[in-house]
Amino acid sequence: MSLxxxxxxxxxxxxxxxxxxxxxxxxxxxxxxxSPENSYETEQDAEAxxxxxYALLQSPAIAGVTTQFHLTDVQKPSFFNSxxxxxxxxxNGNNTQFVLAQWRETYRGINAANxxxxxxxxxxxxEDRRTELVAEATFIRAYYYFRLxxxxxxxxxxxxxxxxxxxxxxxxxxxxxxxxxAQIIADLEFARENLxxxxxxxxxxxxxxxxxxxxxxxxTRGSMAxxxxxxxxxxxxxxxxxxxxxxxESGTYDLVPYYPDVFIPENxxxxxxxxxxxxxxxxxxxxxxxxxxxxxxxxxxxGGSWGTIRATQWxxxxxxxxxxxxxxxx
Numbered sequence: 001m002s003l004x005x006x007x008x009x010x011x012x013x014x015x016x017x018x019x020x021x022x023x024x025x026x027x028x029x030x031x032x033x034x035s036p037e038n039s040y041e042t043e044q045d046a047e048a049x050x051x052x053x054y055a056l057l058q059s060p061a062i063a064g065v066t067t068q069f070h071l072t073d074v075q076k077p078s079f080f081n082s083x084x085x086x087x088x089x090x091x092n093g094n095n096t097q098f099v100l101a102q103w104r105e106t107y108r109g110i111n112a113a114n115x116x117x118x119x120x121x122x123x124x125x126x127e128d129r130r131t132e133l134v135a136e137a138t139f140i141r142a143y144y145y146f147r148l149x150x151x152x153x154x155x156x157x158x159x160x161x162x163x164x165x166x167x168x169x170x171x172x173x174x175x176x177x178x179x180x181x182a183q184i185i186a187d188l189e190f191a192r193e194n195l196x197x198x199x200x201x202x203x204x205x206x207x208x209x210x211x212x213x214x215x216x217x218x219x220t221r222g223s224m225a226x227x228x229x230x231x232x233x234x235x236x237x238x239x240x241x242x243x244x245x246x247x248x249e250s251g252t253y254d255l256v257p258y259y260p261d262v263f264i265p266e267n268x269x270x271x272x273x274x275x276x277x278x279x280x281x282x283x284x285x286x287x288x289x290x291x292x293x294x295x296x297x298x299x300x301x302x303g304g305s306w307g308t309i310r311a312t313q314w315x316x317x318x319x320x321x322x323x324x325x326x327x328x329x330x
Contacts, residue, residue: 040119043129049116050133053140054203056109061101062147063277064288068308069098074315077308102151106144107158113141114161135194139205139213142187146217149180157183181221188214198252202273208247209275215243247274260329 039045060066069086071077077086085091086098093099116137120130141159148155157175191210199206222236247253254271261267269276279288291305298304311330319327 040123043123043125046116046120046123046125046130046133049112049120050136053109053112053116053137056105056112057140057277058279058288059105059109060288061098061105062109062144063290064279065290065293066098066101068290068293074312074318075309076312077310102147106148109144110141110158111162113137113144114159117141117159118161131194132196135191135210136205138187139191139195139210142184142191142210143213145180145184145187146213146220149177149184150220153177155180159183181217184217185214188217197250201278202269202276203278205275208250208252211243211247212274215240215247218243259325263329 040049057063069077069083071086071089077083083091083097084095086095091099117134120134120137123130145155145157154174154177156172157180158172162170188210191205192207192214195205195207195210197207202209218236218240222233222240225231225233225236253274256262256267256270256272261270262272279290292300293306293308296304297307300306316327319330
C-alpha cells in the first residue's frame with residue numbers, strides 16, 4: 001500500500017495517524033527480498049554465509065589469474081605482458097587490471113566475512129558449530145586484510161558490515177598499519193582457539209591454517225622491522241618460529257617424499273597442504289585460468305602455459321646445482 005492510497009482511504013482528518021502507520025510500515029523487516037534481518041535465521045543460512053566468504057577467494061583478483069601480476073624478485077612478466085603498466089612498474093591507482101581489482105574484490109570479501117561475523121551469533125543453532133563458523137569467517141577476514149596491508153600499507157579498517165549507502169559506512173578513513181596488524185593478529189588468535197585441528201579438505205580453515213597464517217604475519221612483521229631498523233625484529237621472528245614449530249610438531253602435516261609429486265594433479269590434497277583455494281569447474285564464477293598463464297611454456301591441455309610470467313635469473317641462483325628436481329620443477 002502506498003502513502004497516497006493511505007491518504008485517500010483515511011482522509012486528511014487522520015493525517016497524523018496515517019503518518020505514524022506509514023512510518024511503522026516502512027520500518028518493517030522486508031520479507032520479499034534478501035536482507036540481513038531475514039537472511040540469517042537458520043543453521044543452513046549460517047553455513048551458506050561462511051561458504052560465501054570462501055567463494056570470493058576464487059575471484060581472479062584474490063587467487064586467480066590477476067595474481068600473476070604480483071611481481072617479486074622471483075618472477076617477471078614476459079615482454080608482451082604489460083597490463084596497464086604492471087610489466088614496467090609504472091602503474092597507478094587507475095590501473096583496472098590489477099590495482100582496482102585487488103582493492104575492490106578484497107573489500108568485497110571483507111564485507112562478506114563481516115556479515116557472517118555480525119549475524120551468525122544471533123542464529124539459534126548448536127553453539128559449538130556456530131562458534132566454529134564465526135571462527136572460519138574471522139580467519140578469512142584476517143587473510144583478506146593481510147593481503148591488503150602488504151599490497152597498500154595503511155588502508156581503511158572496517159570490521160562492521162556495510163548494509164546500505166550511509167556515508168559513515170562508505171567513507172572510512174585509513175588506519176595505521178599497526179592497527180591493521182593488531183586486528184589481523186586478534187582475528188587469527190580467535191580462529192586458532194575455535195577452529196578444529198583438521199578439516200576434511202584443506203579448502204576449509206583449520207587451527208593449522210590459522211597458526212600458519214599467523215606465523216607468516218609475524219615473519220612479515222619481522223622482515224619489515226629489520227628493514228626499518230627497529231628493535232622488534234627478533235621478537236617477531238621468534239614468534240614466527242614458535243608458531244611454525246607448533247604446526248610442524250602437530251603431526252598433522254608432512255612433506256611429500258618425492259618433490260615433483262607436489263605438482264601432480266592426481267595428488268591434490270596431499271599431506272603438505274595446510275590451506276588452499278579450491279577452484280572447481282562447471283558453475284558461474286568457478287574455476288581459474290591461472291595455470292594457463294604461469295608455468296613452463298607449452299600446450300595448456302598438456303600441462304603447459306602461455307608463459308606470461310617467468311622466473312627471474314636471480315631465482316635460478318637460489319637452488320644448488322645438484323638439486324635438479326627442485327630447480328627444474330620450481
